[in-house]
Amino acid sequence: MRPHQNLFSEAGRFWEILVGWTCAAISLAFGSLLAVLVYLVGWRNPREFGKHELFEVKTLAIFSLFLVIAVGFSVFASRLLLRKKPQGRLMSANVLRAWGIIFGIGCIVIVIDAIVNKRWEELPHLWHILTGSTAMGVAAFVLARTWDHNDRIVPSSQPPPD
Numbered sequence: 001m002r003p004h005q006n007l008f009s010e011a012g013r014f015w016e017i018l019v020g021w022t023c024a025a026i027s028l029a030f031g032s033l034l035a036v037l038v039y040l041v042g043w044r045n046p047r048e049f050g051k052h053e054l055f056e057v058k059t060l061a062i063f064s065l066f067l068v069i070a071v072g073f074s075v076f077a078s079r080l081l082l083r084k085k086p087q088g089r090l091m092s093a094n095v096l097r098a099w100g101i102i103f104g105i106g107c108i109v110i111v112i113d114a115i116v117n118k119r120w121e122e123l124p125h126l127w128h129i130l131t132g133s134t135a136m137g138v139a140a141f142v143l144a145r146t147w148d149h150n151d152r153i154v155p156s157s158q159p160p161p162d
Helices: 003-008 013-049 057-082 093-116 120-152
Strands: none
Touching: 013 057, 093 120
């Protein structure tokens, strides 16, 4: 077995349950934080400070991000905790590619925002985000390509021709 093939071996059920409960806790935390933020921005800010920021683009973008994280981790948690036998992968190759695009676009937008707003002192710190997100994006595309390649190789029951 090649060394990189160990990465594709099935995890034990113990690890699936442990990661599943971790994903459920992350989902619960982000969902709860979203509920608290909606309460603060939608109910308390207008009453105490007179600011109506519920339907601003920045607020809706943050709410959408928290919702996507909460729903995404809940899907992973349910898939890990409720399956009885191995039934394939948690994500398809296309979902991995979508995450790769999100990581790639996100890190570039952060750096461009710092340059446009002339926050030069933040640029050295943003390079960590840029390199980390770029690495995650590349890893997502490489893994998706590997999965596509492995799915196309179907062992046949017939002996190879002479």
